[in-house]
Every structure is written in C-alpha cells, then in structure tokens.
Amino acid sequence: MVGIIGYGVHVPLRRITVEEIARVWKKDGKKISNAIGVKEKAVGAFDEDACTLAVEASRKALETAGISGEKIGAIFVGSESHPYAVKPTASIVGDAIQASPEYMAADLEFACKAGTAGMQMCMGLVKSGMIEYGLAIGTDTAQGRPNDALEFTAGSGAGAIIIGGKQEEIIAEIDETYSYTTDTPDFWRRQQAEFPQHGGRFTGEPAYFKHVLGAVKGLLAKTKMNPNDFDYAVFHQPNGKFPKQIAKMLGIEEKRVLQGLLTPMIGNTYSGSSIVGLGSVLDIAKPGEKILMASYGSGAGSDAFALTVTENIREKRAKVPVLEMIKEKEYIDYTEYAKHRKKIKTM
Amino acid sequence: MPHSALPLQWRRYPERYYLKGNYCENCKQSFFPARTVCPNCRRKGKLVEKSMPHSGKIVSWTELFVGPFGFEQETPYFLAIVELENGAKALSQIVDSDAKKIKIGAKVKKVFRKISDIDPEGPIAYGYKFKVVG
Numbered sequence: 001m002v003g004i005i006g007y008g009v010h011v012p013l014r015r016i017t018v019e020e021i022a023r024v025w026k027k028d029g030k031k032i033s034n035a036i037g038v039k040e041k042a043v044g045a046f047d048e049d050a051c052t053l054a055v056e057a058s059r060k061a062l063e064t065a066g067i068s069g070e071k072i073g074a075i076f077v078g079s080e081s082h083p084y085a086v087k088p089t090a091s092i093v094g095d096a097i098q099a100s101p102e103y104m105a106a107d108l109e110f111a112c113k114a115g116t117a118g119m120q121m122c123m124g125l126v127k128s129g130m131i132e133y134g135l136a137i138g139t140d141t142a143q144g145r146p147n148d149a150l151e152f153t154a155g156s157g158a159g160a161i162i163i164g165g166k167q168e169e170i171i172a173e174i175d176e177t178y179s180y181t182t183d184t185p186d187f188w189r190r191q192q193a194e195f196p197q198h199g200g201r202f203t204g205e206p207a208y209f210k211h212v213l214g215a216v217k218g219l220l221a222k223t224k225m226n227p228n229d230f231d232y233a234v235f236h237q238p239n240g241k242f243p244k245q246i247a248k249m250l251g252i253e254e255k256r257v258l259q260g261l262l263t264p265m266i267g268n269t270y271s272g273s274s275i276v277g278l279g280s281v282l283d284i285a286k287p288g289e290k291i292l293m294a295s296y297g298s299g300a301g302s303d304a305f306a307l308t309v310t311e312n313i314r315e316k317r318a319k320v321p322v323l324e325m326i327k328e329k330e331y332i333d334y335t336e337y338a339k340h341r342k343k344i345k346t347m
Numbered sequence: 348m349p350h351s352a353l354p355l356q357w358r359r360y361p362e363r364y365y366l367k368g369n370y371c372e373n374c375k376q377s378f379f380p381a382r383t384v385c386p387n388c389r390r391k392g393k394l395v396e397k398s399m400p401h402s403g404k405i406v407s408w409t410e411l412f413v414g415p416f417g418f419e420q421e422t423p424y425f426l427a428i429v430e431l432e433n434g435a436k437a438l439s440q441i442v443d444s445d446a447k448k449i450k451i452g453a454k455v456k457k458v459f460r461k462i463s464d465i466d467p468e469g470p471i472a473y474g475y476k477f478k479v480v481g
Contacts, residue, residue, distance in 0.1 A: 013443045045442065045443070045460075046420075046421070046461075047421075047442065047460040047461040047462070047464075047476070048460060048461070049461060049471075051471075051473065052458075052459050052460050052461060052473065055459040055473075056458065056459055059459075083471055084471075092473060095360055095364055096364045096365065096459055096473070098364075098365055098398075330443075330445075
C-alpha cells in the first residue's frame with residue numbers, strides 16, 4: 001500500500017491582473033482574460049524563488065502529515081526555475097525542514113510535470129521499502145518574456161506531497177499511476193536563456209491534449225475505470241480553458257474539475273500546477289471519494305494518477321484550505337511586478 | 348570570484364533556516380542568536396543548543412528608506428525586534444505585511460526568504476524574515 005500522508009500548498013501574496021499586463025502592451029485585457037480563462041496570477045516577491053516556495057509548502061505538508069523533517073528519506077524538487085543551474089534546491093529544502101543528512105535528494109526538471117515525476121519516484125522507493133517517507137515538490141516562479149502570451153499566465157506557487165506506506169497514515173491511497181511520454185518540442189528554455197520559448201498553437205493539440213489524453217486513457221485501461229468513476233479530476237492547468245476542454249473530451253462533467261482549477265486565480269504555477277490543484281481537492285474530499293490527476297510537462301509527457309481518499313483525511317487536512325489561503329493577496333501594478341521579478345535590467 | 352564569507356554563511360544556516368539559538372540550563376533563559384557565554388550566569392552558565400519558536404510579537408520596529416550595501420534596492424522596508432514565544436528576541440525584516448498592521452504588539456510568524464542575493468553568479472543566502480499574522 002502506498003499513498004499520500006501529507007500535503008502542503010504555498011502561493012505568494014502578490015497578484016497582478018491580466019488586464020494590468022495588457023494595459024502596458026496596449027492589448028484588450030478583458031478579451032485576453034476571457035480567452036484564456038485567467039483573471040490574475042500570483043507573483044513571487046524579489047526575495048522569493050522556487051526554493052523558498054518549496055520550503056513553505058514542505059513545512060505545511062509535514063504539518064498535515066504530522067511527522068518531523070528528520071523522518072524524510074527522499075526529497076525530490078521538480079521545477080523549471082531552480083535558483084541554481086548547478087547546486088540542488090533539494091538540499092536547501094532538506095536543511096530548512098530539518099531533515100537528517102540521511103536522505104537521498106535530487107532536483108528534477110520536466111517543464112511543468114517534474115513534481116509528479118517526483119511523486120512517482122517516492123512511490124517506488126516507499127513501495128520497495130527503501131525509504132519510509134518521501135517528499136515530492138513541484139515549485140516554480142515561472143518566467144514569462146515581457147509582451148509574450150506566457151506573461152499573462154506565468155505564475156508562482158508550490159505544492160508538496162509526502163508519500164508513505166502505512167495504512168493508518170495514508171489520507172489518499174495511490175491506486176495506480178501511468179505515464180505517457182514522447183519527444184515533442186512545444187516549449188523549451190536553453191541553458192543560458194532567461195525566458196522560455198514556445199510553439200504557439202503547437203502547444204495545444206499535439207502537445208497538451210495528446211499527452212494528457214494518452215496518460216488518462218492509459219490509466220483508465222490499466223485500472224478498468226471510467227472517467228466518471230472519479231469524483232474529482234485535476235489536470236495540469238496552463239490556462240483556465242485547457243482543463244475544462246480535456247474534461248469535455250473525456251466526458252467528465254465540468255463541476256468535477258472546478259475544485260482543483262486554480263489557474264484563473266493564481267495563474268499557471270508550472271511544476272506546482274497540478275499538485276496545487278490536488279491540494280485544493282484534498283481540502284474538501286470525503287473518505288471513499290476518487291480523484292483523477294494528470295500533470296503535463298512540455299517536451300512532452302503526462303503522469304496520471306488514480307487516488308482514493310481514506311478515513312484518515314478527516315484528521316489530516318491543511319489548517320488553511322488553498323481556496324482560503326489565496327484570498328490573502330495584494331495587488332501590484334506592472335512596475336512593481338517588473339521590480340519584483342527583476343525584469344528591470346539596471347537593477 | 349572567491350566568496351571569502353562562505354564558511355561564515357554556512358555556519359549560520361541552522362540559525363537562519365530554523366532559528367537555532369541556545370538556552371541556559373542555569374538561569375532558564377533562551378538566546379537568539381546563540382550566545383557563546385550566558386550574559387546572566389557568566390562562567391556558571393550552561394548553554395545548550397535549542398530551536399526557537401517560529402512565532403512571536405513585535406516589540407519595536409522601524410522603516411528604512413536608505414538601505415546599507417546589498418539592501419539598496421529593497422527600500423523602503425521594515426525592520427523589527429521580534430520577541431519570540433519563549434522570550435528570546437530576533438532582529439528581522441518584516442515582509443508581506445500591510446504597513447498599517449506593523450505596530451508594537453502585532454503577532455508575527457517566521458517565513459523562509461532570500462536574505463541576500465546581490466551577485467548574480469554568487470551564492471544565495473536564505474534565511475528568516477517575519478510577517479504579521481491576523
């Protein structure tokens with residue numbers, strides 16, 4: 001038996017609206033906001049990065065799990081905005097949560113899905129008995145080039161999941177996982193480049209939709225389940241529209257997607273995206289309910305999970321639900337946004 | 348580029364990451380940052396390592412408009428003396444807080460932030476700052 005024993009989500013305080021970004025570039029903000037289904041995005045402050053968000057999310061995950069950091073046997077941090085090109089984020093997170101030095105650690109990168117890849121690695125390690133608990137984190141302070149379509153959605157946030165194997169601790173059992181991966185160049189960032197580039201519309205059909213559908217259909221075949229056997233569905237959410245579209249394609253009612261759809265309020269948190277959505281679902285899911293989760297990472301791949309919520313969830317929910325936490329916010333204008341995200345080049 | 352302060356920075360990680368200070372078993376007082384000698388008991392003191400609580404209240408604060416080297420771009424920002432729940436005091440930046448709520452007696456909790464990142468090719472220093480809660 002393997003499953004989630006704790007979860008934590010952290011979203012920074014600041015927000016910028018799509019309309020404010022559009023104002024600077026003389027675009028129609030209302031039209032764009034409506035077209036992408038995003039009202040505003042969360043912005044990490046100048047002193048926040050993927051690492052600080054990961055630490056905050058991990059501390060919350062340890063709190064819901066009710067274990068101390070020294071029990072963690074593996075830490076995997078998935079991000080495409082690791083603060084260092086060489087030097088792990090995972091070891092900083094480990095020290096900050098007071099993990100003992102006796103843990104394995106690595107930074108992962110697979111565009112927006114490295115966090116769920118970390119979950120699968122922890123599952124394997126827990127199932128094989130190599131570790132007792134594993135911590136998988138998806139975190140990003142996503143980069144969007146000024147005046148690029150991505151600038152409207154590239155947000156900041158992190159989700160942390162602790163995987164364990166003890167029945168009495170598991171709040172959501174992972175019944176099955178299935179991954180679908182091909183070489184698809186829809187989005188990338190070269191080694192020294194500051195901002196990623198993307199293939200525009202090419203990021204849709206042959207990329208997001210093909211891979212998420214591939215993973216979900218594979219998972220359904222493996223588990224012999226139907227899409228509507230799940231009470232909630234959480235998909236990677238690059239914008240507010242794609243998750244609803246994929247639900248429609250799979251025949252899943254839209255209401256099952258909404259609890260885990262955070263992008264309209266906080267933007268695309270990249271590696272954090274699907275895990276943040278899962279956190280929001282775990283805030284309210286009842287014992288016995290089933291959750292479908294499918295991440296997506298450009299390049300490209302998707303990890304799908306079938307989860308069943310257990311009785312233990314009643315005792316181990318986050319102190320502050322995700323939807324409550326994101327209500328604490330401070331709006332900033334584009335100038336402050338440029339300052340905080342270090343887009344002013346003379347600074 | 349050499350970073351001569353690296354060992355000094357690294358030795359302070361426990362203090363900066365999870366508020367490790369110390370405690371005198373003789374006079375029962377906690378200290379943050381850790382003291383090498385108990386200021387109350389001197390040679391009779393018996394100091395042991397101890398992690399401090401992560402919340403407390405503001406006992407004094409100020410707003411800085413001219414920052415020292417490395418903090419010039421962060422102005423204006425708030426600095427406060429925070430009395431932790433065990434009585435130890437920490438000097439810290441106050442972030443993510445409405446200026447109107449930063450006052451003596453305000454409850455605060457620790458957050459993990461970058462505390463210095465001035466050289467784009469150099470090491471990043473992480474540590475504690477506090478934010479007002481409620």
